[in-house]
Amino acid sequence: QSVLTQPPSASGTPGQTVTISCSGSRSNIGSNYVSWYQHLPGTAPKLLIYRSNQRPSGVPDRFSGSKSGTSASLTISGLRSEDEADYYCAAWDDSLTALFGGGTILTVL
């Protein structure tokens, strides 16, 4: 069981806005930055968000991240069919380990 908790699934129709949550504790999300990854099976995971709300170059501004207390969120606006993928949050934990969430499967209906 992952220490960072994500909903196992999320869905939306094209054009909608979807938010994926990631819940942790004071020792990880509460005191460290959060990163988010997009993963299509069989391919290399892709960094979407780092430092909780920063986008690497090349990531569309439809993807945004936020953090409050011990929780973080990834928001995808203007949902597209190509956004259908698995999404993972991650953060460093003060117990000297890195943690990933269990992943959220996003379906574009």
Added chain:
Amino acid sequence: QLQLQDSGPGLVKPSETLSLTCAVSGDSITSDSITSDSYYWGWIRQPPGKGLEWIGSICSSGTTYYNPSLKSRVTISVDTSNNQFSLRLTSVTAADTAVYYCARRPVTSFSDWYFDLWGRGTLVTVSS
């Protein structure tokens, strides 16, 4: 464009040692190579049907950081002459069956932890 290519045996017997290598290649060898002090190099795995698990990381100087749950069985090393880094996991069991990814992490504080470039992954099955 920099690429990470992981490779190794797809099948390992129980109790034996899993060994994987990640080759770092691209057109910016000098600035993005394994010897750069701007990056850590790490391994992450994903068991079938499960989420991602961090295994450990290494920097060009050889300093390593391991997941405490795997630390007793893991060794990550760097081969600067061949621009690659490696993972060894000893005494494997079926629970170590997973897709293993190599990845790059910019040197920042631990608080600012993320991987900005990943390999495509290698499936390793532990079975007799």
